[in-house]
Amino acid sequence: xxxxxxxxxxxxxxxxxxxxxxxxxxxxxxxxxxxxxxxxxxxxxxxxxxxxxxxxxxxxxxxxxxxxxxxxxxxxxxxxxxxxxxxxxxxxxxxxxxxxxxxxxxxxxxxxxxxxxxxxxxxxxxxxxxxxxxxxxxxxxxxxxxxxxxxxxxxxxxxxxxxxxxxxxxxxxxxxxxxxxxxxxxxxxxxxxxxxxxxxxxxxxxxxxxxxxxxxxxxxxxxxxxxxxxxxxxxxxxxxxxxxxxxxxxxxxxxxxxxxxxxxxxxxxxxxxxxxxxxxxxxxxxxxxxxxxxxxxxxxxxxxxxxxxxxxxxxxxxxxxxxxxxxxxxxxxxxxxxxxxxxxxxxxxx
Amino acid sequence: xxxxxxxxxxxxxxxxxxxxxxxxxxxxxxxxxxxxxxxxxxxxxxxxxxxxxxxxxxxxxxxxxxxxxxxxxxxxxxxxxxxxxxxxxxxxxxxxxxxxxxxxxxxxxxxxxxxxxxxxxxxxxxxxxxxxxxxxxxxxxxxxxxxxxxxxxxxxxxxxxxxxxxxxxxxxxxxxxxxxxxxxxxxxxxxxxxxxxxxxxxxxxxxxxxxxxxxxxxxxxxxxxxxxxxxxxxxxxxxxxxxxxxxxxxxxxxxxxxxxxxxxxxxxxxxxxxxxxxxxxxxxxxxxxxxxxxxxxxxxxxxxxxxxxxxxxxxxxxxxxxxxxxxxxxxxxxxxxxxxxxxxxxxxxx
DNA sequence: CTGAAAGCGCTAACAG
DNA sequence: CTGTTAGCGCTTTCAG
Numbered sequence: 001x002x003x004x005x006x007x008x009x010x011x012x013x014x015x016x017x018x019x020x021x022x023x024x025x026x027x028x029x030x031x032x033x034x035x036x037x038x039x040x041x042x043x044x045x046x047x048x049x050x051x052x053x054x055x056x057x058x059x060x061x062x063x064x065x066x067x068x069x070x071x072x073x074x075x076x077x078x079x080x081x082x083x084x085x086x087x088x089x090x091x092x093x094x095x096x097x098x099x100x101x102x103x104x105x106x107x108x109x110x111x112x113x114x115x116x117x118x119x120x121x122x123x124x125x126x127x128x129x130x131x132x133x134x135x136x137x138x139x140x141x142x143x144x145x146x147x148x149x150x151x152x153x154x155x156x157x158x159x160x161x162x163x164x165x166x167x168x169x170x171x172x173x174x175x176x177x178x179x180x181x182x183x184x185x186x187x188x189x190x191x192x193x194x195x196x197x198x199x200x201x202x203x204x205x206x207x208x209x210x211x212x213x214x215x216x217x218x219x220x221x222x223x224x225x226x227x228x229x230x231x232x233x234x235x236x237x238x239x240x241x242x243x244x245x246x247x248x249x250x251x252x253x254x255x256x257x258x259x260x261x262x263x264x265x266x267x268x269x270x271x272x273x274x275x276x277x278x279x280x281x282x283x284x285x286x287x288x289x290x291x292x293x294x295x296x297x298x299x300x301x302x303x304x305x306x307x308x309x310x311x312x313x314x315x316x317x318x319x320x321x322x323x324x325x326x327x328x329x330x331x332x333x334x335x336x337x338x339x340x341x342x343x344x345x346x347x348x349x350x
Numbered sequence: 351x352x353x354x355x356x357x358x359x360x361x362x363x364x365x366x367x368x369x370x371x372x373x374x375x376x377x378x379x380x381x382x383x384x385x386x387x388x389x390x391x392x393x394x395x396x397x398x399x400x401x402x403x404x405x406x407x408x409x410x411x412x413x414x415x416x417x418x419x420x421x422x423x424x425x426x427x428x429x430x431x432x433x434x435x436x437x438x439x440x441x442x443x444x445x446x447x448x449x450x451x452x453x454x455x456x457x458x459x460x461x462x463x464x465x466x467x468x469x470x471x472x473x474x475x476x477x478x479x480x481x482x483x484x485x486x487x488x489x490x491x492x493x494x495x496x497x498x499x500x501x502x503x504x505x506x507x508x509x510x511x512x513x514x515x516x517x518x519x520x521x522x523x524x525x526x527x528x529x530x531x532x533x534x535x536x537x538x539x540x541x542x543x544x545x546x547x548x549x550x551x552x553x554x555x556x557x558x559x560x561x562x563x564x565x566x567x568x569x570x571x572x573x574x575x576x577x578x579x580x581x582x583x584x585x586x587x588x589x590x591x592x593x594x595x596x597x598x599x600x601x602x603x604x605x606x607x608x609x610x611x612x613x614x615x616x617x618x619x620x621x622x623x624x625x626x627x628x629x630x631x632x633x634x635x636x637x638x639x640x641x642x643x644x645x646x647x648x649x650x651x652x653x654x655x656x657x658x659x660x661x662x663x664x665x666x667x668x669x670x671x672x673x674x675x676x677x678x679x680x681x682x683x684x685x686x687x688x689x690x691x692x693x694x695x696x697x698x699x700x
Numbered sequence: 701c702t703g704a705a706a707g708c709g710c711t712a713a714c715a716g
Numbered sequence: 717c718t719g720t721t722a723g724c725g726c727t728t729t730c731a732g
Contacts, residue, residue: 001488003725014703019727026728027701044484049465050409051725053400054708061443061464070429070644072422072627079420082446091443091464093411096432114411114441115399137394138351251631258633277422278628281601283608294420353709364719369711376712377717401709404724 002043010039022047053115062304063111064094064120065104067147072277073293074122077145080297081120088305090117099124099188105131112138118304120297123148124189143304145296148190154307156317157300161191164289164322165198168243168271171287171324173206176333177241177269180213183228183253185220185245192217192245195273199243220245225252233260240333241269247276250286254329265331275325285327296320352393360389372397403465412654413461414444415454416472417497422627423643424472427495430647431470438655440467449474449538455481462488468654470647472497474539491657495650496643498540504657506667507650511541514639514672515548518593518621521637521674523556526683527591527619530563533578533603535570535595542567542595545623549593570595575602583610590683591619597626600636604679615681625675635677646670 008015013032020026021036028036039045053059062085066074078094085092093114097104105128111119112134118141127135127150135142135152144153172180182199185192200210214236218224225244229252232239242257244250250272254264262268264284272279272288279286299318307313358365363382370376371386378386389395403409412435416424428444435442443464447454455478461469462484468491477485477500485492485502494503522530532549535542550560564586568574575594579602582589592607594600600622604614612618614634622629622638629636649668657663 004727005725015726016703016728017701020702023727029701032702044487046459046463046484048404048725049463050400050403051708052727054398054404054710055725055727057708059400068429069432070426072425075422075425075428076420078425079418079446082419082444086445086460091445091460093441093443094432095436095441096429110436110441113396113399134394134396278631281604281628281632283633354711355709365710366712366720367718370718373711379717382718398709401724402711404726405709405711407724 001048002045004045004047006043007036007039007045010043011035057115058117059115060090061114061116062090062092062118062120062301063108063114063116064092064122065097065107065111066094066122067097067099067124069094069096073274076294077122077297080294081301082297084298084301084305090305097123097125101125101128104128109134112140116140118143118308120145120300120304121150121153122146123150127151141304141307143300143307145300146191146293154316155300155303155313157296157303157320158317159291159293159296159320160322161194161291162198162201164273164291164324165195165243166202167198167322167324168273168289169199169202170205171330172241172243172269172271173202173208175241175269175330178212178333179236179238180241180243181228181232181236181239182213182215182243183225183245183249184215184217185249187217189220195245214239218245218249220248222248222252222255225249225254226256227252229253229256230260233257233262239268241271241330243271243273245273247272247274247279247286247288250288250329251278251282254282254286264329266334269330271330275323279325280327282329284329287327287330288325290323290325292320292323351398352395354395354397356393357386357389357395360393361385407465408467409465410440411464411466412440412442412468412470412651413458413464413466414442414470414472415447415457415461416444417447417449417474419444419446423624427472427643427647430644431651432647434648434651434655440655447473447475451475451478454478459484462490466490468492468658470495470650470654471500471503473500474498477501491654493650493654493657495646496541504666505650505653505663507646507653507670508667509641509643509646509670510672511544511641512548512551514623514641514674515545515593516552517548517672517674518623518639519549519552520555521680522591522593522619522621523552523558525591525619525680528562528683529586529588530591530593531578531582531586531589532563532565532593533575533595533599534565534567535599537567539570545595564589568595568599570598572598572602572605575599575604576606577602579603579606580610583607583612589618591621591680593621593623595623597622597624597629597636597638600638600679601628601632604632604636614679616684619680621680629675630677632679634679637677637680638675640673640675642670642673 004015008018021028095107097107120143122145142153143155144150145157272286275288275290279288354365358368371378445457447457472495492503493505494500495507622636625638625640629638
């Protein structure tokens with residue numbers, strides 16, 4: 001590979017001149033410019049990133065940590081990050097933290113070792129103390145997205161889980177549902193609590209509280225949705241609507257519902273969260289709360305990029321709104337069966 | 351950040367000794383080792399990747415190009431790559447080529463500029479000549495996965511599309527289907543042709559040829575599946591089975607089928623390809639040909655890693671087998687309606 | 701406007 | 717076993 005020295009020799013100028021031309025700073029005469037450009041062209045010269053990085057202490061690499069690279073949800077977020085980063089001439093290295101504190105620590109350290117200019121973190125755990133110190137000492141700017149907070153972060157992008165869950169719950173309530181089950185995700189996730197707080201808000205708007213619905217905690221998985229729903233059908237047959245912690249849980253719930261011969265939404269309504277790819281492919285199409293996760297990735301990256309450019313961060317915390325996606329899985333309460341008829345007006349009943 | 355010089359001073363040895371200890375080559379006395387380790391610990395020293403890379407001309411970064419980072423299909427592959435790379439202490443930078451020749455060129459150049467030690471490419475187009483030369487000159491080892499071939503590749507991992515499609519078609523044929531439509535993907539993809547050749551093979555096994563089924567080319571998209579199926583229902587009502595080019599196409603086909611009130615698989619069978627996440631969430635569950643794409647990512651990375659280690663590549667071309675996933679969308683031909691009864695025995699009919 | 705010079709932090713011979 | 721030495725390729729003052 002040709003080096004800057006080769007180019008300078010061929011062009012009959014000094015290396016500094018070549019460097020200046022490439023960097024686009026300092027003055028270069030037209031004559032020199034032409035000679036250098038020709039030489040670069042001819043030699044197929046490409047600057048050595050590592051030498052440049054060593055000198056300037058910038059790698060033009062942004063590091064990203066998400067829960068799991070291979071999940072469609074994070075893949076979309078990474079897509080958004082990459083798109084934005086690329087347009088600024090930066091690359092992205094992503095690592096998975098697997099919602100595990102040590103794995104997250106490992107991932108961050110790996111990225112820092114790669115001399116990333118900045119970090120975008122979607123963490124599910126508090127940063128380990130030693131990592132906190134390493135991050136701080138490296139002075140690498142950090143932006144967080146969703147998930148957990150992180151002290152050294154200069155900016156934070158959150159998805160408005162609370163408002164989304166509130167809108168979802170309100171939809172159910174407005175459709176007349178009063179016997180609602182919320183199949184929550186794992187309790188280690190921050191999202192879980194945010195959504196619960198939104199649910200509380202919606203409930204409060206109807207003069208109700210969380211005690212008036214049934215809440216079960218599990219994990220963000222299809223298995224949980226299926227098992228919990230199967231139990232639900234036996235133990236709480238009066239349930240008219242299920243709000244699933246996410247679309248995977250909803251998919252499992254739907255499986256159980258179908259297995260029990262329940263018609264959705266005629267006999268029981270089902271609401272999801274995320275708007276994953278499969279949401280629209282379920283039958284009936286899943287009504288769900290969309291998290292614009294690609295947008296979150298873009299916003300976070302833009303934020304980090306401006307921090308790297310030394311611009312002051314106008315809004316250190318940006319909230320991305322969710323959106324209720326109406327499909328066919330939520331319907332009004334039907335007062336057809338004797339059971340539901342006696343129950344329907346009982347606003348204050350458990 | 352502490353440098354190797356700081357460590358050597360603190361430990362009272364030379365930088366070389368520190369370097370040797372870290373690299374694990376050369377002899378270091380126990381005494382020196384202890385002093386250095388203590389100093390490293392105390393200073394929180396981490397070697398500077400760029401300086402090291404500049405010197406040794408190795409970045410420990412592997413570059414990957416896939417069609418689209420945010421698609422679940424490639425996300426899974428990236429997951430496999432990353433897992434394997436990480437266990438060897440390497441990181442991965444991925445870029446999207448968007449099945450476009452220039453975008454692919456751009457992605458490869460970007461990765462090469464990042465001084466990647468090796469490249470894993472999933473390309474859909476022939477390499478642009480200038481890029482070919484750049485890759486060759488950089489002497490960066492290349493491994494390809496799926497997609498298109500690529501001259502400079504030292505090894506190639508393919509997914510056995512042909513055998514997979516053959517198994518799929520045979521399943522349909524064995525179930526008695528003779529009026530089959532194959533809704534192929536785009537003609538720019540290599541996969542498309544490989545699958546067609548497998549289909550030919552299955553057909554030949556039954557004394558049939560491609561002329562005995564109906565083939566329509568489109569794209570690997572839900573929209574295509576839906577539109578083509580809608581047309582099919584009108585123009586070729588005798589069709590008893592649809593083999594979709596991939597699961598997205600199948601999802602679209604299912605939508606059209608349901609829209610037309612067709613029962614799957616009672617009235618018409620549907621077979622997919624890929625086993626994407628949503629395949630099992632469709633109703634009925636989609637019978638499909640699974641591509642173990644995560645495994646392909648792992649194998650490709652392992653291959654590249656061994657090339658980087660200077661090991662001779664035993665098998666320069668590895669084929670990953672596909673697997674037929676049986677769910678509920680394919681059933682036997684029913685000879686209930688008069689139409690199908692008259693048609694069923696007509697093996698040689700179009 | 702341009703060149704000379706001085707490293708960035710690290711590694712790898714090569715002598716001790 | 718260890719220190720010295722000489723750069724890897726590039727950028728950036730600082731004088732011209």
